[in-house]
Every structure is written in C-alpha cells, then in structure tokens.
Amino acid sequence: MADHTVKAFDEDITRLRGLIAEMGGLAEVAIxxxxxxMIRGDEELGNRVVASDRRIDxxxxxxxxxxxxxxxxxxxxxxxxxxxxxxxxxxxxVERIGDYSKNIAKRVGMIEGRxxxxxxxxxxxxxxxxxxxxxxxxxxxxxxxxxxxxEVISTDAKVDAFYNSxxxxxxxxxxxxxxxxxxxxxxxxxxxxxxxIGDHATNxxxxxxxxxxxxxxxxxxx
Amino acid sequence: xxLIHEKIERDKNAKMIARDVSVxxxxxxxxxxxxxxxxPNYVTAFIGPSGCGKSTFLRCFNRMNDTIxxxxxxxxxxxxxxxxxxxxxxxxxxxxxVGMVFQKPNPFPKSIYDNIAYxxxxxxxxxxxxxxxxxxxxxxxxxxxxxxxxxxxxDSGTALSGGQQQRLCIARAIAVDxxxxxxxxPASALDPIATAKIEELIDELSGRYAIVIVTHSMQxxxxxxxxxxxxxLGKMVEYGPxxxxxxxxxxxxxxxxxxxxxx
Numbered sequence: 228m229a230d231h232t233v234k235a236f237d238e239d240i241t242r243l244r245g246l247i248a249e250m251g252g253l254a255e256v257a258i259x260x261x262x263x264x265m266i267r268g269d270e271e272l273g274n275r276v277v278a279s280d281r282r283i284d285x286x287x288x289x290x291x292x293x294x295x296x297x298x299x300x301x302x303x304x305x306x307x308x309x310x311x312x313x314x315x316x317x318x319x320x321v322e323r324i325g326d327y328s329k330n331i332a333k334r335v336g337m338i339e340g341r342x343x344x345x346x347x348x349x350x351x352x353x354x355x356x357x358x359x360x361x362x363x364x365x366x367x368x369x370x371x372x373x374x375x376x377x378e379v380i381s382t383d384a385k386v387d388a389f390y391n392s393x394x395x396x397x398x399x400x401x402x403x404x405x406x407x408x409x410x411x412x413x414x415x416x417x418x419x420x421x422x423x424i425g426d427h428a429t430n431x432x433x434x435x436x437x438x439x440x441x442x443x444x445x446x447x448x449x
Numbered sequence: 450x451x452l453i454h455e456k457i458e459r460d461k462n463a464k465m466i467a468r469d470v471s472v473x474x475x476x477x478x479x480x481x482x483x484x485x486x487x488x489p490n491y492v493t494a495f496i497g498p499s500g501c502g503k504s505t506f507l508r509c510f511n512r513m514n515d516t517i518x519x520x521x522x523x524x525x526x527x528x529x530x531x532x533x534x535x536x537x538x539x540x541x542x543x544x545x546x547v548g549m550v551f552q553k554p555n556p557f558p559k560s561i562y563d564n565i566a567y568x569x570x571x572x573x574x575x576x577x578x579x580x581x582x583x584x585x586x587x588x589x590x591x592x593x594x595x596x597x598x599x600x601x602x603x604d605s606g607t608a609l610s611g612g613q614q615q616r617l618c619i620a621r622a623i624a625v626d627x628x629x630x631x632x633x634x635p636a637s638a639l640d641p642i643a644t645a646k647i648e649e650l651i652d653e654l655s656g657r658y659a660i661v662i663v664t665h666s667m668q669x670x671x672x673x674x675x676x677x678x679x680x681x682l683g684k685m686v687e688y689g690p691x692x693x694x695x696x697x698x699x700x701x702x703x704x705x706x707x708x709x710x711x712x
Contacts, residue, residue, distance in 0.1 A: 229710045236709065302668060304707045305698050441697030 386425035454689030470524035497680035548622030554614030556606030592620035612643025
C-alpha cells in the first residue's frame, strides 16, 4: 500500500499494528505456558502467566488511546478507518484470550491425580490448535490476508470437536468415580476456556476480513 | 469509464441529467465524457484533487462555462427534460432555475433586503412591495439568517460577517425559487461554526432542491452528501453512496485520494 502524504499518519498506523502484534504474541505464549503449567502441575509457571496478563491489559489500553487519538487527529477514511476500528475491537478480544489463559493458569494447583485423566493428553492438542488459530489470525492481520482469516474460521470446528469429546470423557469420569468430580470439573473449565479462545480467534478473523475487504466473510464460512 | 456502484439506481425523479459531457479549454480536455443524474432526493458531492475538473463540470449545469471564451462544452445536459443548450433555452432563466453559490461570499454592495429582492424583481416574481417582503422573509428564514438580520434589513449586505454573507448568498439563490442549487466550495472561506451552519442549511434545503456541492473537504462531503462522485484528471472515476465511498471505495485511485495517499 502506498504511503500517506502525511508521514506521521503512517507512523501511527504502524505503531498501532505493532501493539496488536505484541499483544497477540503475548497471548499466544500465555496459552502455551498455561497448558504446560497445567500438565506439569507447575504452579510457578502458572503464576508467571497470571503476571504476564497484566502486560496484555496495559497494551490494550495503549491501543485504545492510540486508536482514539488517530480517529480524532487524523480522521481516517476507508481502509484506514476500518483498520483502526478493527484494531480497537481486536485488542479487546485478544485481551479476553489472555484472560482465558490466565484462568487456566489459576487452576493449576486445583487438579489432583493428573495421571488418571485421559483428557490430559487431549487438552494439549486442543490447546495447540487454539494457539495455532491465534497465531494464524495474527499473521492474517499483519498481512491483511482475508483468505488466511477464512482458514482460521474453518479451524474452529475442530476445536469445538475436541471440546465435545473432552466433555463426554470427563463426564464419564465423574459418573464412574465421584471422587474425581472436583478435578474433572476444573479440567472441564479449562477445555471450555480453550473452546472460547477458538471462538474469539474466529471473531478476530472476521474483523481481519472486514478490515481487509470491507465486508464480513460469507455466512457459510462462519 | 466511471465505476458506478451497484446501489446507484436510475432516479426517475432526476432533475438534471448529464450524458457524455466533455469540456475543452482550447485544446485541453478538462472533462472527459462524464454522465450523471442529479436528483432532489439527495445531496451530491463532487470531490477530487485540484485541477481534476470537478468545478468545471459543476459549471456545466447552468452554463457558467459560456462566460469563458476558450471553453467548449460537448455532450448533452437536460433540466426537467429540456436540453439546456437548445436555442429555446434562455440562459438567464436557466441560471435562476439552477442557482449557484461560490467559494467567496459575493453579496451585492446593496442592502440585505435588496440583495434578496433583486432576483425576484428582475424575474417578475414579486410585483408589489408586499410580495417582495414575503419572499425576502421566506428566503432569509430558509437560509437560517432571518433572526439575525430582521432588524437591520437596510444595512449593507457586505457589512455582515463572512458566514452570514454566505448564507445571504444562499438566500439570494433561493429567492428566485430554483430547482437546483450548485455550490462551489461554499464553506472553504468560513470558520468551523459558520461552516457547520452552512452544512446544517444544506441538510435542511435538500429534498426541496437538488443540491450539488463541490468541496475539497472530504469530511464535509461525508457530512452533507448522500452521493459522492470522485473526479481525477477530468474523469469521473467512481460514483456511489457517500457512506460506501468513504468506508469502502472500490477504485484504487479513489481509495488513495480519500485516505490521503494521493500523489
């Protein structure tokens, strides 16, 4: 895309995109680390995920301020306007993704008898897929690539399938052995958080598509 | 060729239609085969960089280019089905039906009252003083100026502030009961408050009159118009609903211009 006549405008947009990329990078690491902590029962790593979420929150408020400033001072139009609006919304969603990881990390100490649960082998795979969605959607954002955004949207069905299978599995654990209910419920929440991360990555993908093309992806893709 | 958005349908109520209009200044082609409909149902904005031909094209609608010796207009323009270039068309009458407001307010060096009454008088719209009084009050009221000047109608029009002078000029255009009002940068010499008043006025007048506005301020075009045409190098590049042009233009040149990437 050609540069703006007013160079400072380009600098503002570049900075905005940089903030989103940084938020996304942190959110991605948080997903991986929270699952790692959960599998290994590593509470210290869990605490670090909780702490790093503050940085994501701070970046979100920076995005808010910068976006408002750009709208007020530069009066962006057309794709610039869509870009700024999308950045504003994406920052909010990525912040939520960070919260879900934080929530997973907080549950690390609440799970007992880790080796008894089959879902503990499924959850990392599900987490990897959700993390991949977040990674890909941010790549799509950086490249303004609507077709990659649509691929991310189609991946969400796989995350949902994981969730359904883990759900059934955990419920049968609880039925067979009521002593596991407490830990199984924690794992259910974790699976639920990952499923929500997939949904949010899908929302970001829709915004990326909107920012790049001016329209949302066709209903069939969602 | 102009890219016309799908949402633009042919308007049966179009006041004016222009077909394949070109304008030459000597051998230079300033406007290249432009076609458009002008309707009272919405305000139409012409935007584009300096020298793109938007003002030249605007002036075609009431034959103001006739006053430029080297200018030659080809193509077809109709007002209510009448060819404005036909021998039967009285140019003075045409310019009453298609009024114009310019960038710099240009009131006559006469009283506020006479500024408004002059047009109706020469067009035979008000024979008696009482008739003219009615027209003057109505025109000034529609132009949002009545309350500010009703006690000083005998003061000179040039004694008003810039913004008031511009509204006086709009009142003057309205006084002869036009069908179309052409505005060439009507607010570019005004401060933001006076500009806002002019924009509010344009909003109120639309529906009653077909309004076409040429503006350098894209924010202004976005605020006051419902249709926007983007001109570049004498061509009408893209024409569509204002909200689409400013949020999702199709042509690369339009996008570059409105996002400030032009040139």
